[in-house]
Amino acid sequence: MLKNRTPKSKAGLPMAIPYHALIYPEDRQSNRASREARGRAAFAVIAHRGASAYYPENTMPAFRAAIDMRADMVELDVQLTADGEVVVFHDENISRCTDGRGRIADYPFIRLRKLDAGGWFHKKFTGERIPALTEVLALCKDRIAVNIEVKTEAVTDAVSGGIEERCLKIVDETGMREHVVYSSFDSRAILHFKQIDALTPVAVLYEKKQHGLRLPSEIVQCLGADAFNCSLRELGEKWLPDLKLHGIPVHIYTVNDEKNMRRLLDLGIDGIFTNRPDVLRSVWEEYKGSCVMIDGQ
Secondary structure: OOOOOOOEOOOOOEOOOOHHHHOOHHHHHHHHHHHHHHOOOOOEEEEEOOOOOOOOOOOHHHHHHHHHOOOOEEEEEEEEOOOOOEEEOOOOEOOOOOOOOOEHHHOOHHHHOOOOOOOOOOHHHOOOOOOEHHHHHHHHOOOOEEEEEEOHHHOOOOOOOOHHHHHHHHHHHHOOHHHEEEEEOOHHHHHHHHHHOOOOOEEEEOOHHHHOOOOHHHHHHHHOOOEEEEEOOOOOHHHHHHHHHOOOOEEEEOOOOHHHHHHHHHHOOOEEEEOOHHHHHHHHHHHHHHHHHHHHO
16 A cells, blocks of 8 residues: 655645546547647546436446547446445445345345346336446546546445455556546545555545535645536636636536536636536537637637
């Protein structure tokens, strides 16, 4: 286990890691060109649970579609099964998104794999299975970056053998270390990741009931995190000067309408989580084009 401290910037904050820094090279090159044209930070199109407006969330079809729709990154959620397998699933209870009942933590992986994880969305997806994290990363490798959100119910007080250590091991084994970022609402998970490997990129998921009225820079510094993520509803525009002053990347979820996508782009947000990555990609390309035209006048 690494004991070194998290690298710090000159301001004493952790080194900022925007999601677009993890994008695969050809996409990052495109972002670099658009940054030069607009004079603002690059941007990440993040597919929330895959292309989940069109496919059952957190399933292989949703992730394949996100790749096809030219998302820069997929966001997924991880839980632990009864026998310690890291699986991609959002809820603590399996009833909303499968034909089963009960807590995911009470099921061994072999039993979870027998459940239908697609029919709830549409009958044509009947038979889709809950994927293991290893499966999703194998699909994404060399194609798209990944944001792994560790769900609070999977986090314990233990560092050794916990879900954080398991995720890091799986990511290393699949060769995706340079293209994966982690996030969590649970402060313990963020601290655990940094205790295990201080260079692991981790984002804070802001929640008012947990963090109150503290400034984003205070929250990020306290946890040693690298980025600040929050919901569109909870975003305080008065925070933006604080984020910019301290060089903290900010990513907003979950935005599915074009009006708010454009508003956030105007505000200089570093990335947006969306269930409709095709729409966000289109808005982003249009936005880049309009900025190039303005700069060229």
